[in-house]
Amino acid sequence: MGVVVVTYASEATIEACLFRLLAARDVARVVVIDNASPDGTAAIVERLARRDARLALVRNPDNRGFGAACNQGATAISQPWVAFVNPDAFVERETLSRLVAHATARPGAGLLGVELVGEDGEVDLASRRADPSLREQLASLGRRDALYLGHDPAQVVQPVDAVSGALMLMPLGLFVRLEGFDEGYRLHAEDLDLCRRVRAAGYEVVVANDLRATHVRGVSSRVRPAWVEWHKHRGLWRYFRKFEAADTPAWLVPVLWLGLWGHFAGVVLADRLKRLRA
Known part of the structure; x- marks a missing residue:
């Protein structure tokens, strides 16, 4: 599989993120798209790329936004599966390969995520989400509790409306057919948009309940x-x-x-x- 990582001011976590991705089973290529980081992010990636030919860095002259950079990175992927992983998300050696195994064993799975946990081990509720409604959110004064779907212990692979964009995996062919992320979003909601379009195309969005990844959250923000x-x-x-x-x-x-x-x-x-x- 190929992996796309979009960075901006990510020097605090990018080395740990890439170390784990390059050690992960079945990862054939990792493409980092740096959106003009003002810190040492790109220099760290360049150093690591000199040690591993699977790692490539593209330095954008300006911040193109998350979705546009993901699309840019996906054009450099030729593997049948593409994963989008945030620079502050850390996978285990078997996480991505087992996620692909879940996908191939479940016909119709078009986009897959895993359970995300913080550094303190607390589950990120955004791992399993319902489609948001602006009308409902404003009526509840911004409370988002109703957007978070619970963990169904009876299902190893659980259908949901949306997963977190911190870690997404899908067939590259489907990603291309859907024309990737909507680049009209600069930051936030592009993952919800893509999940919705995957479902509209007749595929499932699912979470692998037996797989976890650590997500530090908010490093760049x-x-x-x-x-x-x-x-x-x-x-x-x-x-x-x-x-x-x-x-x-x-x-x-x-x-x-x-x-x-x-x-x-x-x-x-x-x-x-x-x-x-x-």
């Missing part, structure tokens, strides 16, 4: 938190326009827009107040 929040909210609005707006009363659309960006302002203000107190 700590550099520019307000910028990240802006793109998260922008991504949610794009997702709403694509999948929910047609079934939303016209009078409600501007109300949702105001609610979304009011939520953004509140999040940014709260973060700045927290930093001032620290």
Whole structure:
């Protein structure tokens, strides 16, 4: 299989991430797309690439966004399976090969994820998600509890609406047929969008409940938190326009827009107040 890793200001975790990927079974190629990191990320990858011919680095002159960089990396993959792994996600030696085995044993599985856990071992609820609804999220004042589907212990491979973009695996042919990630998303919601389009094409999105990967989360976003929040909210609005707006009363659309960006302002203000107190 081939693996695509998109980096931005990832020097704290990228070496550990790549060390594990290159040690993983059946990984034939790892392509790192660096979105103009301002730190030493690219230098670390270059050093590792000199030691292992399977590793390649592409340095973008600017930040193209996550989805666009994933698509860029996938063009350098010729293996039948492509995995997208965040630079702050750490796999075990058998994680990806066993995920491929699950996929081949389950006809119709089009996109697969694993259970993600934090460094403290706590399960990331985003590992198993329902399709989001902007209307429902704003009605609940931003609470996302209803979006998280529980772990079904009776199923080794559990169908869900969406998995986390921190680790996704799918057949390269299907990824190409769906034209990859929607590059209109800069950051956030592009994984939800891809999962939805995989299901619309007649395939399953599933989580392998017997496989885990550690996800540190938020390493790159700590550099520019307000910028990240802006793109998260922008991504949610794009997702709403694509999948929910047609079934939303016209009078409600501007109300949702105001609610979304009011939520953004509140999040940014709260973060700045927290930093001032620290």
